[in-house]
Amino acid sequence: MPFETTTQVRFAHIDAAGIVFYPRYFEMLNAAVEDWCAQALGQDFRTLHLHHRIGVPTVKLDVEFVSPSELGDVLTISISPREVGRSSCHLHVVFSGDDRVRLQANVVLVCMDLQTRRATPWPQDMRSSILEGIVHAV
Amino acid sequence: MPFETTTQVRFAHIDAAGIVFYPRYFEMLNAAVEDWCAQALGQDFRTLHLHHRIGVPTVKLDVEFVSPSELGDVLTISISPREVGRSSCHLHVVFSGDDRVRLQANVVLVCMDLQTRRATPWPQDMRSSILEGIVHAV
């Protein structure tokens, strides 16, 4: 079972054509990654950033925008970890709603030391939780 | 009792100083107005925009940013209608969290015909619901 969270398409997300402006999907995706960190990895972004001084920037992204989303749509965002490296993590992400896929993406995150702005190994407990997510997704 | 909804401060809202970048508060405010329309006035934005072809742009705003908000803060947004005109509506808005006011605002919305982009009288049922909110807030 992948991790799932939901979001609603707001007026702020919609463009002149009446559909989600694609950079807004990435704001939603980032919030979903926050939820995943907090709920599946046990590390909320506040603790991660302010206490552990770790960030998880996105270093690679490929996305296919399969079908448009409109004002008021409730979207389910599913996140499945696929691989975990020393300091990186590959996620497969699907946005869907009303049985229609809206977008699917492959995302590579990296665990970054906020002081040096360099990649740093995942804390052991986060790494274990990511690995658990990979096993469960199979 | 004012209308209340909650929101969470996300990484996307935070600036380089670690606090909410103020334009992001207005995105949150706009989403709260959507919730108020849907839940207190019985008119979700989708129906309002796509079926009734009505928008509710903000025409006036005064805001005081009382104290900063940080990553992860859960904020309560309260909306109290204060006055309703033929096609306008005055709201008093307070963002708070952990017993601290974050911002307070006075907002004037106007009911706009999306075709002509001119002010148009509130639909009767919306006007009644706004009035009810004013009475209950006293």
Place this chain on the structure above:
Amino acid sequence: MPFETTTQVRFAHIDAAGIVFYPRYFEMLNAAVEDWCAQALGQDFRTLHLHHRIGVPTVKLDVEFVSPSELGDVLTISISPREVGRSSCHLHVVFSGDDRVRLQANVVLVCMDLQTRRATPWPQDMRSSILEGIVHAV
């Protein structure tokens, strides 16, 4: 003469009604304040933030959205300082284009120490430049 800078209404600024979504005006305003700091006060935001460890958050704002702006509009943003305190500064701001005022605002900025997140006196040279702007605006 007030300080002036220009900006263009982009697709990212436009809402489903085809006009600028008002939180986007504040992103434009913030960029205009950056230009004003760099060009009129001789302090670009990078130096201000990274070297002097000073920020200039907005603490108060009143805005009237006079007329809407559309995709492609080129807007002139004028900034007139009106008052300067020990650590605050009052600005009058007008957005206009094609001889039409789009919005006018009064903005209070505060000089903030990024370490302590408290108000701190303006650096002497910034204060002098703001004062000069007030005199010239008369």
Place this chain on the structure above:
Amino acid sequence: MPFETTTQVRFAHIDAAGIVFYPRYFEMLNAAVEDWCAQALGQDFRTLHLHHRIGVPTVKLDVEFVSPSELGDVLTISISPREVGRSSCHLHVVFSGDDRVRLQANVVLVCMDLQTRRATPWPQDMRSSILEGIVHAV
């Protein structure tokens, strides 16, 4: 020679780690595509949307974030069309500054009829201009 335009990293683009929050890159990219349409294809977005009732949504995107960008950085965005189909167009995009690549992306746009929200063939003059860009890029 690819098409080039420049942009500046603003306070609004920066995250808590002091670097560009990646969804903001896509706002910059979208503005660069607007410039490319206006300057290289002779079709500004306003005319395209309001008169021809055509939009150019992004349907596919792969991006590598090569190195971070900071407040005040001036970035050059280069756009090279690589392929043009009946109603699609492949672009190669590079953001760079100070001789460092910040991101590189492959983007697929589609020419969309705003009324029906379906793909529609490129207008002949736009198609010719895209083709010219492909030839010149070689």
